[in-house]
Amino acid sequence: MTAKIKVLMDCDPGHDDAFALIVAAKFAEVLGVTTVAGNAPLSHTTKNARIILDLCGSNAPLHSGASRPLVAEPIHAAYIHGESGMDGANLPEPSRPADGTNAVYFIIDTVRANPGLWLVPTGPLTNIALALRAAPDLVDKISGISIMGGGRFGNRTATAEFNIWCDPEAAAAVFDSGAKIIMSGLHLTHQIMANPKRIEMVRAAHAIVGPMLAGLLEFFSKMYKSLHDDFEGAPLHDVCAVLALTHPQLFTSKETHVAVELDGSHTRGMTVIDDRHVKSRTKANTQVLETIDADAAFAVIVDAVSSCVKS
Ligand code: BDR
Numbered sequence: 001m002t003a004k005i006k007v008l009m010d011c012d013p014g015h016d017d018a019f020a021l022i023v024a025a026k027f028a029e030v031l032g033v034t035t036v037a038g039n040a041p042l043s044h045t046t047k048n049a050r051i052i053l054d055l056c057g058s059n060a061p062l063h064s065g066a067s068r069p070l071v072a073e074p075i076h077a078a079y080i081h082g083e084s085g086m087d088g089a090n091l092p093e094p095s096r097p098a099d100g101t102n103a104v105y106f107i108i109d110t111v112r113a114n115p116g117l118w119l120v121p122t123g124p125l126t127n128i129a130l131a132l133r134a135a136p137d138l139v140d141k142i143s144g145i146s147i148m149g150g151g152r153f154g155n156r157t158a159t160a161e162f163n164i165w166c167d168p169e170a171a172a173a174v175f176d177s178g179a180k181i182i183m184s185g186l187h188l189t190h191q192i193m194a195n196p197k198r199i200e201m202v203r204a205a206h207a208i209v210g211p212m213l214a215g216l217l218e219f220f221s222k223m224y225k226s227l228h229d230d231f232e233g234a235p236l237h238d239v240c241a242v243l244a245l246t247h248p249q250l251f252t253s254k255e256t257h258v259a260v261e262l263d264g265s266h267t268r269g270m271t272v273i274d275d276r277h278v279k280s281r282t283k284a285n286t287q288v289l290e291t292i293d294a295d296a297a298f299a300v301i302v303d304a305v306s307s308c309v310k311s
């Protein structure tokens, strides 16, 4: 059997972050989890991360990090995730608090002690940008950064996806860092929706945890459907950033250059993907994921849910 890929998850749970953690717990070696403010304030995202780690029986260390973006004002996403950041299910209280409050130094120490690690951010990129700024040597020590963020269209604005829009300065620093980047943008993540049939598969996958997670997906999907013309459920955005590493055969992709717009009055937070065919285009810095085999990916998610340990 090949060794599991080593990851550090940086997240803002978040319904879809929860599923990213569950899939990582089953199919990767999770060396740590850090939290950031994003979908909800930091205290909420940290509590939610602990609850999910408990559900999947993970002993990975959990450290909270940035409570606000580098420059932008903090704005959360209760309109999608509810006030708690993970509304919709009767979840157990966390078994214990976070193991520390300095995610940035935890990221630095963990990378230096584990060269070849992948960083997997599924929220605003504040913690990752701060770690790379404090310790530029990390770029050469990690295998890369698998990001859920950006895309060929936006959700928070017409051009900007929420994670990048929340902290564009951090995102720009990460895309410009020289690290290998894999990007799961909205044009990819909208291909994997939690439709009613898939929610029932999650419910049936585990006697205790299945109904809780199905409740999360029902809430998440209700919110998405109420805000969109034509969605059959909520996209499981953040799972893609994990599957890109653990199940790369599920994706197609292209290598190209991605820049983050910081100044435009209509485009701040946009990921500018260079699709030109000209030979003079900027050198590629990102593997942009284009398509996913959604049914196969959902089977992987259900398998991970069935491995949760809560009884
Ligand atoms: C991203 O924003 C959040 O709502 C989700 O957790 C995901 O990380 C999608 O735009």
Ligand code: CA
Residues within 6 Å of the ligand: 011, 012, 013, 014, 016, 017, 039, 122, 123, 238
């Ligand atoms: Ca997220």
